[in-house]
Amino acid sequence: MTVLLNRRRMLGAIAAATAGACAAPLTSALAAPAKGLEILGAPNGSTIVLLRLLQSGALNASAPDATFRLWRDTDELRAAIVSGRTSLFTTPTHVPANLANRGLPLKLFAILSMGHLFVISSDxxxxxxxxxxxxxxxxxxxxxxxxxxxxxxxxxxxxxxDKDMTITYVRTPMEAAQMLAAGRATTAILSEPPATAAIMMARKEGRTLNRAISLQDDWKKQHGGLGLPMAGIAVHERLIEESPELLKAMAAGLPGARDWVLSDPAAAGQLGEEKMDMKAPILASALSHFNVVAEPAAKLKPGLVAFYETLLSFQPEALAGKLPPDSFYLDF
Known part of the structure; x- marks a missing residue:
């Protein structure tokens, strides 16, 4: 029988987390395994950390029959959240902030990547x-x-x-990567792993591409050392209410999953090929450029706020016009 966490207690735990304190321990009598949980993953390399956590068995007790699949666009993700099919997903960090500001009860649980954007060039x-x-x-x-x-x-x-350089836009980063590799473009703004893919594809054609600029390094210089928290894990409020033991298991297991990914990129690349339709050698080579972390969202809140404020200054609709509330950032 599912035993729901008392709502007042749950809200108190979130308030404590956002104030920088640890939530009160939850007894096993209050917890219930998350049955039939479908974990959705964004198709980027940092998702491999959560995949490893699932593969390792660390979530077996708290989510015994959890499954994983990729989500491709925000409409698909929103449909899965609203229908109740998912309450846990990896994501670019602005996506759950946008959805939370539009009324979905989402929280940002952890950060998995502190930026993976580069300027790649043959120049x-x-x-x-x-x-x-x-x-x-x-x-x-x-x-x-x-x-x-x-x-x-x-x-x-x-x-x-728009004046000091000329930018031509394509639909996807892989399209830009292929143009670089084929010599149809000299310089491109790329995310990972397409940046690594471009370098590797060009090498096969006898061309040399350089990782000329790390955008996250320049971001840190311009934001007082704050990093660029680009990707993380978000959860639905119902998961906090119904299965707090799952969140405790994730908090305990994420650092080890991160360490495994960083220490064995070949195995991580193989896991990505099996579960995420990524080429194992490309993902393995790209992982060192993902700035992979496993940190609570609340710990990195200053960097997240700086990131969100930047998005708001250029494109307010990216966050539905406002910063998310303090309760959006969870701690563990």
Whole structure:
């Protein structure tokens, strides 16, 4: 029988978490295994940390029949959340903030990646952001998060990306990666693992591409050392209410899952190929550039707020026009 956590106690636990305190321990009498849980994963490399956690058996007791599948767009994700099919998913960090601001009871549980955006180029004269002045670049997802991060950094250096350089946009990062590899473009803004894919594909064709600029490094320089918390794990409020033991198991297991991914990238790459339709050698090589972490959202709240404020300044609808409430950021 499912025993629901008293709502007043649950809200008190969240309030304590966002204040920086640890939530009160939950007794086994209050917890119930999450039956039939479908975990959704964003198709990016940091999802491999949660996949490893699931594969390791660390969630067997608290989610005994959990399954995993990828989600491809926010409409698919929203449908799964509203229907109750999922209450746990990996995600770019702005997505659950947007959905929470639109009324879905979502919380950000953990951060898995502190940025994986790069400028990749065959032009050896490009070694810093200001070297992009007068250059032609390929970008992707115009006016979405990767593009807005790039534009924010340009503004921080006193540059206008619409005037000081020429950006041609394509639909996906892999399309940009293929253009670079084929020599149909010289420079592109890319996420991982497409950045690594471009470098590896070009090498097979006898071309050399360089990881010219780390956008997360420039972001940190412009934000007082705060990192770029790009990807994480979000949960539905009902999971906090119904299965607090699952959240405790994730909190306990995530650091070990992260360490396994970083210490054995070949095995992590194979797991990604089996479960995420990624090429194992590409993912294995890309992992060192993902800035993989396993940190509570509340711990990284200052960086998240700086990130969200930047998105709001360029594209308010990316977050439904406001910052998420303090209760959005969970601790463990």
């Amino acid at each position: 050896t004269s490009i070694t810093s952001f200001k070297d992009l002045a007068g250059k032609e670049l390929v970008g992707f997802f115009k006016n979405d998060m990767p593009d807005l991060v790039f534009r924010s950094i340009a503004r921080g250096y006193g540059m206008d990306p």
